[in-house]
Amino acid sequence: GAGVSQSPRYKVAKRGQDVALRCDPISGHVSLFWYQQALGQGPEFLTYFQNEAQLDKSGLPSDRFFAERPEGSVSTLKIQRTQQEDSAVYLCASSTRQGQNYGYTFGSGTRLTVV
Amino acid sequence: GDSVTQMEGPVTLSEEAFLTINCTYTATGYPSLFWYVQYPGEGLQLLLKATKADDKGSNKGFEATYRKETTSFHLEKGSVQVSDSAVYFCALKDTGNQFYFGTGTSLTVIP
Numbered sequence: 001g002a003g004v005s006q007s008p009r010y011k012v013a014k015r016g017q018d019v020a021l022r023c024d025p026i027s028g029h030v031s032l033f034w035y036q037q038a039l040g041q042g043p044e045f046l047t048y049f050q051n052e053a054q055l056d057k058s059g060l061p062s063d064r065f066f067a068e069r070p071e072g073s074v075s076t077l078k079i080q081r082t083q084q085e086d087s088a089v090y091l092c093a094s095s096t097r098q099g100q101n102y103g104y105t106f107g108s109g110t111r112l113t114v115v
Numbered sequence: 116g117d118s119v120t121q122m123e124g125p126v127t128l129s130e131e132a133f134l135t136i137n138c139t140y141t142a143t144g145y146p147s148l149f150w151y152v153q154y155p156g157e158g159l160q161l162l163l164k165a166t167k168a169d170d171k172g173s174n175k176g177f178e179a180t181y182r183k184e185t186t187s188f189h190l191e192k193g194s195v196q197v198s199d200s201a202v203y204f205c206a207l208k209d210t211g212n213q214f215y216f217g218t219g220t221s222l223t224v225i226p
Contacts, residue, residue: 040218042204042206042216042219045212048213056212056213091158105161106159107158108158109158
Protein backbone atom coordinates (compact mmCIF):
# COMPACT_ATOMS: atom_id res chain seq x y z
CA GLY A 1 0.00 0.00 0.00
CA ALA A 2 0.90 3.63 -0.14
CA GLY A 3 1.47 4.03 3.56
CA VAL A 4 2.10 2.14 6.77
CA SER A 5 -1.08 0.40 7.82
CA GLN A 6 -1.85 -0.57 11.41
CA SER A 7 -4.70 -2.59 12.77
CA PRO A 8 -6.83 -2.45 14.71
CA ARG A 9 -7.14 1.33 15.06
CA TYR A 10 -8.64 0.94 18.51
CA LYS A 11 -8.44 -1.91 20.98
CA VAL A 12 -10.04 -2.19 24.39
CA ALA A 13 -8.67 -5.01 26.50
CA LYS A 14 -9.55 -6.21 29.95
CA ARG A 15 -6.65 -6.30 32.36
CA GLY A 16 -4.87 -9.60 32.03
CA GLN A 17 -5.93 -10.18 28.44
CA ASP A 18 -3.39 -10.78 25.67
CA VAL A 19 -3.45 -8.49 22.63
CA ALA A 20 -1.81 -8.54 19.19
CA LEU A 21 -1.22 -5.40 17.16
CA ARG A 22 -0.43 -5.60 13.47
CA CYS A 23 1.73 -3.42 11.26
CA ASP A 24 1.91 -3.57 7.46
CA PRO A 25 4.90 -1.48 6.39
CA ILE A 26 5.39 0.10 3.01
CA SER A 27 6.34 -2.58 0.51
CA GLY A 28 10.09 -2.91 0.22
CA HIS A 29 10.90 -1.10 3.44
CA VAL A 30 13.55 -3.12 5.23
CA SER A 31 13.53 -1.21 8.51
CA LEU A 32 10.57 -1.37 10.87
CA PHE A 33 10.16 0.25 14.26
CA TRP A 34 7.61 0.11 17.05
CA TYR A 35 7.04 3.06 19.36
CA GLN A 36 4.80 3.58 22.36
CA GLN A 37 3.13 6.96 22.83
CA ALA A 38 1.51 7.60 26.18
CA LEU A 39 -1.13 10.30 26.44
CA GLY A 40 0.42 13.75 26.21
CA GLN A 41 3.91 12.38 25.62
CA GLY A 42 6.22 11.88 22.71
CA PRO A 43 6.71 8.44 21.18
CA GLU A 44 9.22 6.20 22.90
CA PHE A 45 11.20 3.50 21.14
CA LEU A 46 10.27 -0.11 21.71
CA THR A 47 12.02 -2.25 19.12
CA TYR A 48 13.63 -2.31 15.66
CA PHE A 49 13.74 -4.85 12.85
CA GLN A 50 15.88 -4.98 9.77
CA ASN A 51 14.09 -7.40 7.48
CA GLU A 52 13.16 -10.34 9.73
CA ALA A 53 15.94 -9.75 12.24
CA GLN A 54 15.09 -8.00 15.48
CA LEU A 55 18.25 -5.98 15.97
CA ASP A 56 17.23 -3.91 18.96
CA LYS A 57 14.62 -4.64 21.59
CA SER A 58 16.06 -2.48 24.31
CA GLY A 59 12.91 -0.36 24.61
CA LEU A 60 10.49 -3.17 25.38
CA PRO A 61 9.30 -2.34 28.91
CA SER A 62 8.90 -5.90 30.18
CA ASP A 63 8.97 -9.51 29.12
CA ARG A 64 5.22 -9.26 28.54
CA PHE A 65 6.02 -7.41 25.32
CA PHE A 66 7.05 -9.42 22.30
CA ALA A 67 7.46 -8.44 18.65
CA GLU A 68 8.04 -10.48 15.54
CA ARG A 69 8.46 -10.03 11.81
CA PRO A 70 8.91 -13.58 10.54
CA GLU A 71 8.96 -12.90 6.79
CA GLY A 72 10.50 -9.47 6.84
CA SER A 73 7.31 -7.61 6.00
CA VAL A 74 4.29 -7.64 8.35
CA SER A 75 5.10 -7.25 12.03
CA THR A 76 3.08 -8.08 15.12
CA LEU A 77 3.51 -6.58 18.56
CA LYS A 78 2.09 -8.83 21.24
CA ILE A 79 1.40 -7.81 24.81
CA GLN A 80 0.64 -10.55 27.28
CA ARG A 81 -1.36 -10.12 30.48
CA THR A 82 -2.09 -6.47 29.74
CA GLN A 83 -1.90 -3.94 32.56
CA GLN A 84 -3.45 -0.49 32.81
CA GLU A 85 -0.05 1.14 32.33
CA ASP A 86 0.08 -0.46 28.86
CA SER A 87 -2.67 1.93 27.72
CA ALA A 88 -1.11 4.03 24.96
CA VAL A 89 -0.97 4.53 21.22
CA TYR A 90 1.38 2.04 19.57
CA LEU A 91 3.00 3.44 16.46
CA CYS A 92 4.74 1.53 13.73
CA ALA A 93 7.21 3.16 11.35
CA SER A 94 9.13 1.89 8.35
CA SER A 95 11.96 3.07 6.17
CA THR A 96 13.82 2.01 3.07
CA ARG A 97 17.10 1.90 4.91
CA GLN A 98 18.54 2.49 8.29
CA GLY A 99 20.46 5.73 8.38
CA GLN A 100 20.34 8.98 10.20
CA ASN A 101 19.58 11.07 7.14
CA TYR A 102 16.28 9.42 6.38
CA GLY A 103 12.92 10.17 7.81
CA TYR A 104 10.55 7.35 8.57
CA THR A 105 6.92 6.85 7.56
CA PHE A 106 4.66 6.34 10.53
CA GLY A 107 1.32 4.58 10.63
CA SER A 108 -1.74 6.07 12.31
CA GLY A 109 -1.25 3.86 15.32
CA THR A 110 -3.31 1.52 17.44
CA ARG A 111 -4.86 3.08 20.52
CA LEU A 112 -4.87 0.46 23.26
CA THR A 113 -7.02 1.01 26.32
CA VAL A 114 -6.73 -1.48 29.16
CA VAL A 115 -9.69 -1.46 31.53
CA GLY B 116 22.27 10.02 26.68
CA ASP B 117 20.41 11.58 23.81
CA SER B 118 17.33 13.67 24.55
CA VAL B 119 15.13 16.44 23.21
CA THR B 120 13.48 19.23 25.17
CA GLN B 121 10.78 21.27 23.54
CA MET B 122 8.60 24.14 24.53
CA GLU B 123 5.55 23.17 26.50
CA GLY B 124 2.16 23.99 25.17
CA PRO B 125 -0.51 24.43 24.46
CA VAL B 126 0.06 27.33 22.13
CA THR B 127 -2.89 29.33 20.82
CA LEU B 128 -2.39 31.86 18.04
CA SER B 129 -4.56 33.93 15.80
CA GLU B 130 -4.47 33.26 12.09
CA GLU B 131 -1.50 34.97 10.34
CA ALA B 132 0.47 35.28 13.57
CA PHE B 133 4.16 34.35 13.80
CA LEU B 134 4.97 30.96 15.28
CA THR B 135 8.04 29.82 17.18
CA ILE B 136 8.30 26.46 18.94
CA ASN B 137 11.58 26.04 20.77
CA CYS B 138 13.55 22.81 20.71
CA THR B 139 16.92 22.02 22.23
CA TYR B 140 18.76 18.74 22.20
CA THR B 141 21.46 16.74 23.91
CA ALA B 142 23.38 14.19 21.89
CA THR B 143 26.64 12.32 22.16
CA GLY B 144 27.31 12.31 18.44
CA TYR B 145 26.30 14.38 15.43
CA PRO B 146 22.57 13.79 15.12
CA SER B 147 20.09 14.56 12.41
CA LEU B 148 17.21 16.71 13.60
CA PHE B 149 13.57 16.50 12.62
CA TRP B 150 10.21 18.09 13.14
CA TYR B 151 7.19 15.82 12.91
CA VAL B 152 3.55 16.92 12.92
CA GLN B 153 0.60 14.91 14.18
CA TYR B 154 -2.89 15.92 13.11
CA PRO B 155 -5.83 14.68 15.20
CA GLY B 156 -6.39 10.96 14.77
CA GLU B 157 -3.44 10.55 12.45
CA GLY B 158 0.11 9.27 12.64
CA LEU B 159 3.27 11.32 12.69
CA GLN B 160 4.21 13.03 9.44
CA LEU B 161 7.68 14.29 8.69
CA LEU B 162 7.53 18.08 8.38
CA LEU B 163 11.20 18.92 7.84
CA LYS B 164 14.68 17.79 8.68
CA ALA B 165 18.31 18.92 8.85
CA THR B 166 21.27 16.59 8.86
CA LYS B 167 24.20 18.81 9.82
CA ALA B 168 25.05 22.06 11.55
CA ASP B 169 23.79 25.24 9.89
CA ASP B 170 21.44 23.31 7.60
CA LYS B 171 17.98 24.80 7.29
CA GLY B 172 15.02 22.52 6.81
CA SER B 173 11.88 23.96 5.28
CA ASN B 174 8.47 22.78 4.17
CA LYS B 175 4.98 24.29 3.83
CA GLY B 176 6.22 27.64 5.09
CA PHE B 177 7.82 26.14 8.20
CA GLU B 178 11.57 26.49 8.79
CA ALA B 179 14.11 25.30 11.33
CA THR B 180 17.88 25.82 11.42
CA TYR B 181 20.28 23.32 12.99
CA ARG B 182 22.32 25.39 15.47
CA LYS B 183 25.14 23.36 16.93
CA GLU B 184 26.47 26.21 19.07
CA THR B 185 23.18 26.50 20.93
CA THR B 186 22.11 22.84 20.39
CA SER B 187 18.79 24.10 19.08
CA PHE B 188 16.37 23.45 16.24
CA HIS B 189 13.54 25.93 16.72
CA LEU B 190 10.51 25.69 14.44
CA GLU B 191 9.20 28.90 12.88
CA LYS B 192 6.46 29.99 10.54
CA GLY B 193 5.78 33.55 9.51
CA SER B 194 2.01 33.33 9.15
CA VAL B 195 0.07 30.42 10.59
CA GLN B 196 -3.22 29.12 9.25
CA VAL B 197 -6.09 27.31 10.93
CA SER B 198 -5.02 24.17 9.09
CA ASP B 199 -1.68 24.24 10.96
CA SER B 200 -3.45 23.27 14.18
CA ALA B 201 -1.76 20.05 15.28
CA VAL B 202 0.82 18.67 17.69
CA TYR B 203 4.44 19.27 16.72
CA PHE B 204 7.27 16.97 17.81
CA CYS B 205 10.96 17.74 17.68
CA ALA B 206 13.15 14.66 17.29
CA LEU B 207 16.72 13.61 16.83
CA LYS B 208 18.35 10.55 15.39
CA ASP B 209 21.93 9.76 16.21
CA THR B 210 24.00 6.86 14.94
CA GLY B 211 21.76 4.36 16.71
CA ASN B 212 18.52 2.87 15.54
CA GLN B 213 15.95 5.02 17.26
CA PHE B 214 14.46 8.47 17.25
CA TYR B 215 14.33 10.49 20.44
CA PHE B 216 11.22 12.64 20.55
CA GLY B 217 10.26 15.63 22.61
CA THR B 218 6.97 15.62 24.47
CA GLY B 219 5.16 17.55 21.75
CA THR B 220 3.70 21.04 21.52
CA SER B 221 0.02 21.46 20.76
CA LEU B 222 -0.79 24.36 18.47
CA THR B 223 -4.27 25.76 17.98
CA VAL B 224 -4.80 28.50 15.41
CA ILE B 225 -8.02 30.46 15.71
CA PRO B 226 -9.60 32.40 12.84
